[in-house]
Structures are given as structure tokens and as C-alpha cells.
Amino acid sequence: MRGDTIRKVIRKVKNILAIVFILAICILAGAYLHKCQSSPGTEQGSSCVVDTITYIDTIPYYEPKPKQEVSLGTKIAFLPVSSPNDRATQDVPQDGNIVMENIPEEIPDTVAVEIPITQKEYEGEDYHAWVSGYDPKMDSIYVFPRHETVTIREPPIKPKRWGIGVFAGYGMTPQGLQPCAGISINYNLWNF
Numbered sequence: 001m002r003g004d005t006i007r008k009v010i011r012k013v014k015n016i017l018a019i020v021f022i023l024a025i026c027i028l029a030g031a032y033l034h035k036c037q038s039s040p041g042t043e044q045g046s047s048c049v050v051d052t053i054t055y056i057d058t059i060p061y062y063e064p065k066p067k068q069e070v071s072l073g074t075k076i077a078f079l080p081v082s083s084p085n086d087r088a089t090q091d092v093p094q095d096g097n098i099v100m101e102n103i104p105e106e107i108p109d110t111v112a113v114e115i116p117i118t119q120k121e122y123e124g125e126d127y128h129a130w131v132s133g134y135d136p137k138m139d140s141i142y143v144f145p146r147h148e149t150v151t152i153r154e155p156p157i158k159p160k161r162w163g164i165g166v167f168a169g170y171g172m173t174p175q176g177l178q179p180c181a182g183i184s185i186n187y188n189l190w191n192f
Contacts, residue, residue: 058144064124064141069121162185162188165186
């Protein structure tokens with residue numbers, strides 16, 4: 001009678017251990033399958049690597065030709081006038097007599113001059129410029145176009161270690177150690 005109770009207890013313990021083992025396998029399989037269902041981008045630390053390289057070219061245009069010229073009106077500027085004494089020394093007659101009769105005593109030192117203001121428009125493939133003033137001219141223009149090369153790389157995918165697979169080999173069966181085949185949850189030590 002005592003041997004029967006010990007056998008019943010051992011059988012119950014085996015059943016409980018089998019249930020615990022099956023529950024542990026189910027929990028691990030559920031965790032693995034949940035991980036497989038989530039998208040790879042949702043994991044922390046897995047993000048795209050973005051490399052941006054910026055190139056700046058220098059394109060010179062020397063003495064560009066204007067596309068069109070527009071008159072913007074005039075501007076009055078006061079320019080200096082030479083004095084009669086300066087003029088007299090330049091135009092001295094050979095006899096040395098300077099006639100100062102017709103020159104007024106008060107001569108203004110500046111005179112108002114009307115200067116035409118124009119605007120010239122310069123245009124090329126990658127520039128558009130306007131220059132205005134008196135007889136404007138653009139000597140040169142440098143254009144610095146910016147080019148960016150963007151490379152988006154995804155980080156390398158780590159090989160999955162856990163898996164579910166088919167196996168054949170030697171294992172523990174209800175009849176003891178025997179050759180067996182079945183489905184297993186496995187951990188990959190290395191991939192080849």
C-alpha cells in the first residue's frame with residue numbers, strides 16, 4: 001500500500017513537471033512569435049544611418065554680356081569746376097598778358113550735372129543679376145551651387161538565434177533513450 005502511494009505521488013509530480021515544462025515552452029514560443037510579429041523598425045537601437053555629403057562647386061563667369069539695359073532716369077550730381085586761374089596758366093598767350101575782363105569775380109566751385117542712371121540685367125544658366133549706376137558693367141560673377149549626396153543605409157540585420165525546427169536524433173522518449181524525430185525549439189550557436 002505504501003509503494004502505491006509513492007508511485008501515485010511520483011506520477012503526480014511527473015505530471016506537474018510535464019505541465020510546467022509545457023507551459024514554459026508555450027510561454028517561450030509565444031514570446032518568440034510576438035517578437036516575429038513586430039516590425040523590425042520598432043526595436044530600439046535599430047535605425048537607419050544617413051550619410052550626407054555636401055559638395056560646393058565654384059563656377060566663374062568673367063565679363064558676362066548684359067541681356068538687356070533699362071534707363072532708370074537721371075541723377076543730379078555736383079562736380080568741381082576748375083578755377084579761372086588754373087585755366088589761365090594753361091592758356092597763357094605768348095606775350096604773357098592775361099585778359100581777365102570777361103571773367104566774373106565770383107565763380108562757383110561746383111556745377112550741377114545731370115548723370116543718366118541705367119540698369120543692366122545679366123542672366124546665365126544658374127544666375128540672374130542686376131547692376132545699376134552710371135555706365136554699369138559687371139566684371140565677373142562667381143556662382144557657388146550646392147550639391148548634396150544623401151546615402152541612407154539600414155543597419156545590418158542580426159541573425160535570429162531562437163527558432164522552431166524539425167529535428168532527428170537521439171533523445172529522451174517515454175520508453176527511455178532512443179532515436180527520435182520531432183519538432184523542437186532551438187537556439188542557434190552559429191549560422192553557416
